[in-house]
Structures are given as structure tokens and as C-alpha cells.
Amino acid sequence: MKNGPEGGAERREFPRGSLIFREGDRGDTAYLVHRGTVRIFKTVAGRRVTLGLVRPFQVFGELALIDDSPRMAGALADEDVTCLLLPRAAIQAMLDQAPEGLQTLLLSMMATMRMMGDELATARAALIDADHSG
Numbered sequence: 001m002k003n004g005p006e007g008g009a010e011r012r013e014f015p016r017g018s019l020i021f022r023e024g025d026r027g028d029t030a031y032l033v034h035r036g037t038v039r040i041f042k043t044v045a046g047r048r049v050t051l052g053l054v055r056p057f058q059v060f061g062e063l064a065l066i067d068d069s070p071r072m073a074g075a076l077a078d079e080d081v082t083c084l085l086l087p088r089a090a091i092q093a094m095l096d097q098a099p100e101g102l103q104t105l106l107l108s109m110m111a112t113m114r115m116m117g118d119e120l121a122t123a124r125a126a127l128i129d130a131d132h133s134g
Contacts, residue, residue: 010085020061020075020083027064027071028088033057036081042073042121047128049121053078065091067110072117 011034014020020031023042031038038054051073054060064071065088095103 012083012085014077014081014083016077016079016081018077018081020077020081021071023071023074025064025071027061030059030062030065030086030091031075031083032059032086034082034084037078038081038083039076039078040073041076042117044121044125047125048074048076049124049128051117051120059086062086062091063110063113066095067107067114069110069114072114073121 012031014036020038021027033054033056035056038060040051040054040060041048042051043049054075060075061071063069065086095106098106
């Protein structure tokens, strides 16, 4: 891990194929992609199902910090990746400065995103099964 010119933000590099975090892990850090692509996936019936890709200047892993729930999905370095680490305290400081009521709105949105992630993974797994059986 290295400090960089981004105001002392901690940087971490993940080689291609590295597991950044697992579905169900406790989250204490969010990640801002600086370079590379990260694959977000859920495991359905023992198979990794991609939910999406995270590219430079996008953040991932923030849901677990906002709603204090386990990671809803896993994250895998799709290629060599460099991320800036956003610790829980930094995310909480942003939330503490938000207008009253915004945190309630965010928590509601997070619950919806988690539910949609589960449904998307299940639907994609069913489509893969249908393609392989037909």
C-alpha cells in the first residue's frame, strides 16, 4: 500500500484475478478505482454471476459501509487494478455532514439495491442455465 498525491489517500494495487473482497464479508473500506476494471459478482448455485463492472473514477464497496450490512457481492480485479481506499470513517464523515433525512433516503435505496442485486444474479444464472440446456 502506498500513499499518493491524492491528499495522502491510501492506494492499493490488485493484480489481475485478485479477489478484493468476498460476498458476505464485513466491510470497513470502500474503493475508488484509479486504474483498471473490477468485476462485481454474486455466487449462485456455486457459479460466479457478474452484476457489473466498475471502471476508473467509480466507487464500489460502499453499501456495506453505509448500511452496516455484509458485502452483498464479491469484487474481483478483472485486470491489474489500482484503487484509492475510502475508510469507514471517511464515509461516515460525509454522511454526518448530509442534510437531515438524507441518510434515511440512502438506507432505503441501499435496501432496494441489495434486493435488485439478488434478483439480477438469480435471473442471470437462470438465463445461463437455459442457454446450456437448450
